Amino acid sequence: MLDFLLAVPGRLYVVATLLPLLAFTLLLLTGLMRRLSVGTPLHRILGGEQPRLLGALIVLAAMASSATIGVTNLQRFLADPAHATHDDAGLAARWSERMDWFRLGSLDTDPPPVFEKQRQENPHRKVPRTALALELGYRIDHLSAVLFAMVTVVGTLIVMFSIGYMKDERNAAVEDHEVEKQTPTVHRFHRRGRFGRFFLFLSLFCFSMLNLLIADNLFQIFVSWELVGLCSFFLIGFYYERPSASYAANKAFIMNRIGDAGFLVAIMIAWTSLGTLNIEEMKHRLRSPAADSHGKLDLAEQFVRVNLEDPIVDDSVKRYSLPAVDAEPGTHLALFPLAWEEADHFHGLGYKRSQDHGFEVPDVLTFTSYGAMPYWLFVAMGLGLFLGCVGKSAQMPLHTWLPDAMEGPTPVSALIHAATMVAAGVYLVGRCFALFAPEVLLVIAYTGAVTMFVAATIALVMTDIKRVLAYSTVSQLGLMMLALGVGGWVAGLLHLLTHAFFKALLFLGAGSVIHGCHHEQDLRKMGGLAKKMRTTALTMLVGVLAIAGTPFFSGWYSKDLVLQAALGFGLTHPQHIALFILPLLTAAMTAFYMFRLWFLAFAGAPRDHHVHDHAHESPLIMTLPLVILAAFSIGVAWGWPLWEVDHSLLAHALNHSAPSFLPTVYAHEYETAHHYHLAVGGAALLAAALGFGLAAIKYWKPRRAMVLGDIKPGTPANFLAKKWYFDELYDAVVLKPTVAIARFAGAFDKRPTEGTLAARRYDAATLDGWLNGLGDATLSAGRSLRRLQTGRLRSYILVLALTTAAMLAILTVLKT
Amino acid sequence: MPEFWSQILPHPWHLVAIGLIAAGLLFGFIGISTFFAIWAERKVSGRIQDRLGPTRVGPYGLLQSLADGIKLISKEDFAPTDADRFLFRFAPYLAFCASFCGFLALPFGAGLVAVELDVAAFFMLAVLSSEVFGIILAGWASASKWSLFGGLREAAQVVSYEVPRAMCVVVPVCVAGTLSLSEFARQQQGGFWNWFVFHDPFTFAAFFVFFITATASCKRAPFDLAEAESELVAGFLVEYSGIRWSYFFLAEYGSMFAVSGLAVYLFLGGWHSGVLPGEPTDWLGFWAGSFLNLGVFLAKCWMLVLVMIWLRWSLPRLRIDQVMTTCLRYLLPISCVLLIGVSLWQLLVPRSIGFVVSCALAVASVAFTFGVIVSLFRLPTSSPRGSLPGVWAGRSTPLTPR
Amino acid sequence: MTDLGLTPFLVLASFLFVCGVVCIATKRNAIGILMGVELVLNAANLNFVAFARFGPPSFRLEGQVFALMVIVLAAAEAAVALAIILNFYNNHSTVDVDRADELRG
């Protein structure tokens, strides 16, 4: 077994992915056994009514082993000699595998003999499949390796933190005061502690997230994607007795469903048009090869748009050709073969455009044939994929679920809403980057920019400590999307990584504050906590500095790279300069609201003595993760020389797996960005300093009245505090009409005696009459047809057999 | 062998000839084995019950079975009036056929097999499990409520015990990676520590579970609920007499040998002696080697059959509910655990540790067996004259002289 | 002389199928109907295996896999059917399917 695992180092990733699932299964089974064995000794052994600590320790152990494997394997992966020699086949053999989960036979039944020959020469070579196969597989590259390490490490720390944070849940009976507050009919609400359940979902969540990271095809990603959403639903609704929590869980789930519908559409398009869901193969099929056997191609690694040749000569073969150089781009997208029939000698498209005669698409596709799909369908596929990411990463207009998701326990907020689930959307955009048309990328950039700006403005006025962080997360996710949209692939994903660490730190810090203040989340009631909670205050300060973009903190590196990319894009395409202005403004706002949060919570004089007197520092099991995360938040993006943003080691690692066409397609943008990178750094620093200065002036020693003062209606602040009225908008546009339609439809169903007067009149005159008529007709028809239904099994079978015979006879007659 | 016949007979007929010869040999084997097994049964039971057993017919009463056979054949062949005549007559043959077919795939040595099947182990299980038809039909056709009860019990018991038995067969199959019995034997050649019973703790346990379920599916005591003379008079056998009755016994002893043979292949090294290295036919030539193989295999089979006889006369019969409980609540979960355990063992345990464990198991088992044998041959400490041994020691009984 | 081909198997399978259908249509005993179903399934299985043997190479595995699935499902079906029949017998003291003509037991 050990030999089996070590034979291919990538298999350890599978083990690390499955470990949390194992913990989940164990917990689930013991929980089941406990429920089934009430009143027996087994029940007592399994903890009886009081939840046991052991389950959490099992999950912690599983996650810690996963993290160990994740980190050591990251090292092994980075040290793999194949990177230096660009030995892709060797790399693929060591770090990826796939198997059929379900297979409907291939488009052509047997692989062409050429592949057999090639396989004899190189046994590692995979036979490409265009079959309709749902596969299970993993593929490790720099992106997934680095993210895998990040998710496992952060996950482990969060599990550790939760053991302290969720201590109350270990009691046999837990009182939930929130329930009493929200539902006036309930008094003194008691329930059993749900310690085990929390860790159960936490481990399932980690499994799904890790599976999402290592998956090599869209289908597997989609499965984990849905699992992640499901776990998020369970965890947000963890306190499901509170109406607000169950509402928030539903909201998150439904918002994600909207996005997932798009994802599903994209998958269907890919399945029918490309014949594969494997991301690498999709890339192969969509983008032109870099060079053919005659030399480098003009259209190397780009989408090639072609026109259907008119008139169609042959029904079974369609011909496509390249349009002239300065003509309109073609209406179709060329799909390239997964492999060439002769690997040594083949023609790509566009080597010499004057002599290029296009290509033919046969009726039955094989591994080696060209294909074509309408360009609009391709754009739709990209938009669908992105819609999925919009839902998961809480971009406009589906962002409203994320702040509401703060109803879950704080560690969940840290895990889901900082490090992992919301990262999935950004990750998917990064992974499928090569599959997006330029139009889609622009949509991504603008969506990100608008989200970033709107969320940052809302964060300025929030008073709930977790909601500030939530809006800050939305804003930062928008920043990442923006970066990806303008071609800053490395920048966006580096920001994803650094952000995961410092946002997890901030959330856990907030959790520590909330825990210390006995579940008080209102910033207006805090203040002066720095003296009581020294570790928390200091580590949170690190997080605030990192997110604000202070030099030498991790956030500085990623943010500067993003801004560089944005400026490069903005200067190259002056009509899109807003894509640079908005993030610069947002940088200032970010610094402002983060320092506002810190000053309000930790600096100044205590504002609520009741809260302040009972505040205490959290135990070691909660502060230790904070310290570790703080260390990561400072140094995770370091490189040498330290002051050069471009030399971040992590960025270099990510750069390995960046799509290879980026430097050619975005050549001009990159050059501009590099040219102005000092100016960008200066501007960003200035913006951050401005934000810090304003926050310090206003909130370092704030006047009590100003903090507590209510926001007057009609002011811009109120507009922000109401979150730009997004919820109200959705309420008015979607919810109200739906409910109205439902009520209207419901009125049809009311009996004349119970409905309102109008409904009654309407009902008796029209629908009820029709329905009764219909019912009578059915009844009489049934009465006459009833004799056919003897209730005898055998006569039915007789009729069935007679029908079969008759059909066979008809077939026979028709054939002759 | 096939070459020889293909020289004197044209194409399809030499195959027919070989088939006929194999069938004849197998029939002879079952007959002779039963002949001696019945004698052994009576002798062993006699000795266990402090009697002599048959002594009159032939030396040591060896021809007793012959005398019984003559008596049975000469008996009147009758059926009850209400019986379903056809099925009543037919049932014994059905039972015997099933047990006979089990031998088709059972090798008696390297190459000494009627049909070389790739799925021999599976085939034997399948065929032996259909023996139950004869019993059920006999029970039903006799038109007697005792018979019907016997048949019903047999059906329930066999269907239930088939499951753990099949799972226990899968345990060594997991180790060997084949279903062919000859291949099983080939993998266990060499020293006895190579036998699959000693392969790991799970196969070791599986051997005993398999043996128990096999005993049950041959409806041997303590699982002979289908006959259960104390409750059901003689169960499905109530109305039978004469030669038809003896067919059931042929079937029973036949299947005893068949399951013993299966156990020998699955766990106990097949035709390999466990002491001699390599394959005997390779260094002794075909005939001498095959004789050695046959001898070793038969000796192992007889050992297991004798253990079954020993069990029958030592253990009290279970109740029907106890029989079903034993199977469904104990043997079935145990065999599931064994199956999972052996799979994990194959996956996780390195070869060196596995070798050490199997050596330890083998040595410990041999030492234990040796110890038991030695204790058997040690002279009992003689009790004082006139007093009784065992639980009666020191008590006054009507027999003890005052 | 040609060797044994596909057609005899197909004809035999058709015969088994027809026997099964007639059995289902004529038996009044519920268990008899179950036997008819088994006959039909066996006919189908025989076809699967025959095509696995005589059909194109890609059928060699597929035919067997389908047959195996059918065997397994048939066993499951028999178990459920018997449970239903026993239940019916407990309620009505008969296994005559002509008596089972009401939706409420």
Added chain:
Amino acid sequence: MTLSHALFAILASVTAISALGVVLSGSIVRAAVWLLFTLLGVSMLYFLLGAEFLGAAQLIVYVGGTLVLVIFGIMLTAQGPFSSLKTRPMEWVVGGALGAVLFALLVNAVRPIPDLQPGGAGTLPGTGPLGMGFLGIANNGAVAYLLPFEIVSVHLLVVLIGAAYLARAKRHQRTEGEA
């Protein structure tokens, strides 16, 4: 006339005659015995076709499992040893006619299929390839059956529970009634 022809003739006639027996026999137990021979015949045909694993599976599942269950069911539900539910003559006529027509049509449907000859080796892929196929580790161009396998497994589990539930529900009620 080759050996395989002869074997097929024997096995096919046994199978066909006993299938007819299942249909025609009045006693349900006799029908079960006929069915036994049909199943055995089909299993032997599998062996003849080279599908050894399937043949053995047919034996152990159908003959050793399903049929024993069926006979068990007969014994539990038989009111007397010879109780049989007679089929009316009219039904025989209809059923027979239907069968004849159906058989004719089916044979007619079989006729255009060419009498294919066996290709490749004498035995079909055995236990190994079958198991690998079920685990989804298929060779190139072959088909993987992991999902169907999983579905069948879950199906079996459901059936197991369902059958147990159905079989025990009544008894439960009756003990309540008695109590």
